[in-house]
Amino acid sequence: MRKVILLTTLTIILATGTAMAASIDGRFGITGKAGVLIPLRDNFISSTSESKTAFAFGGGLIYGFGKNFAAELDVTHVPKLDVEISGSKVFEASFTDLSLGIQYRFIPENRLVPYLGIGADFIKGELTNLAGSNYDMDWTAGGHVNAGLDYFINRSIAFNVDFRGVYTAKGDIKNGDLWVGEYDPMSFICTAGFRFFLPESAFK
Numbered sequence: 220m221r222k223v224i225l226l227t228t229l230t231i232i233l234a235t236g237t238a239m240a241a242s243i244d245g246r247f248g249i250t251g252k253a254g255v256l257i258p259l260r261d262n263f264i265s266s267t268s269e270s271k272t273a274f275a276f277g278g279g280l281i282y283g284f285g286k287n288f289a290a291e292l293d294v295t296h297v298p299k300l301d302v303e304i305s306g307s308k309v310f311e312a313s314f315t316d317l318s319l320g321i322q323y324r325f326i327p328e329n330r331l332v333p334y335l336g337i338g339a340d341f342i343k344g345e346l347t348n349l350a351g352s353n354y355d356m357d358w359t360a361g362g363h364v365n366a367g368l369d370y371f372i373n374r375s376i377a378f379n380v381d382f383r384g385v386y387t388a389k390g391d392i393k394n395g396d397l398w399v400g401e402y403d404p405m406s407f408i409c410t411a412g413f414r415f416f417l418p419e420s421a422f423k
Contacts, residue, residue: 242327243283245419250379251278252412256297259384259405263302264310264346264392273300275408281322289322291336295408297344314344314356314404316385318363332377336365340385342404346392354392356402361387369414377414383407 253276263270279293295316302310320338340363344356365383372378385406392400 242286243281243289243324243416244286244327246283246416248281248283248377248414248416249278250281250291250293250412250414252276252295252379252381252410254381254408254410254412256295256300257407257409258300259407260403262403263300263312264400264402268309269303269306270312271301271303273297275410277316277410278412281414283324283327287324287327289324289334291318291320291322291338293318293320293338295410302346309349311347312344312356312402313347314342316404316408317341318385320363320365324369330371331368332371333368334366336363336367336383338363338365340387342385342387342390344402344404346402352394354394354399357391357393359387359390359402359404361385375416375418377416378411379414380411382409 256273256275258270261269275295275297277295279291281289281291283289298313300312301308302312318338318340320336322334322336324332324334326332341358341360343358346354346356363383363385365381367381369377369379385408387404389401389403391398392402
C-alpha cells in the first residue's frame with residue numbers, strides 16, 4: 220500500500236509540477252542520448268536477409284521558438300547492425316542518420332513536457348562481410364515522425380525519452396563505382412538521454 224501511495228504521488232508530481240518557467244522559447248539545448256534501433260523490415264539488404272536489434276547513440280541541438288515549437292538537429296549513429304541470411308551472420312552494417320525536425324511541445328511551462336515531431340532524414344553507412352571486404356552504403360533520404368517527453372530536473376537540465384519511426388527510400392550499395400545491391404534502413408529508434416539548455420541571454 221505504501222508503494223502504491225508513493226507511486227501515485229510521484230506520478231502527480233511529474234504530471235503537474237512546474238520547473239520554474241521551464242519553457243525553452245529562445246533557448247539553445249544540447250542533447251546526448253543512447254538506446255536501440257529496431258529494423259522494421261527483414262530485408263535490410265535483400266528479401267533473404269534478416270537484421271537484428273542494434274545499439275544506437277548520438278546527440279544534437281535543439282532551439283525553442285514561440286511558445287510551443289522547437290527546431291532540432293539530430294545525429295544518430297549505429298556502430299554495428301548484424302545482418303543474417305538463413306540464420307547465419309554474413310554482414311555487419313554501420314550507418315549514421317542525420318535528421319532535421321520540428322517539434323510541437325505540449326504544456327511547455329510544466330516540468331514534464333510531452334512533444335510530437337516530424338522531419339527529414341539523411342542516412343549513409345558502410346557494410347562489411349565476414350571476409351573483411353567493405354562496401355559503401357550511399358546516401359539515402361526520407362523522413363521521420365517521433366514522440367517523446369522532456370522531464371526538467373531543473374531549468375537547465377532535462378531527462379529525455381524519444382521514440383521515432385524512420386522511413387527512407389532504399390539506398391545503393393556500391394563496391395567502388397560498381398553497384399552491388401540496395402539497403403533499406405526503415406526502422407524504429409528508442410533512446411533516452413539528457414538535454415542541457417543555455418540561458419536566453421547566452422547569444423545576446
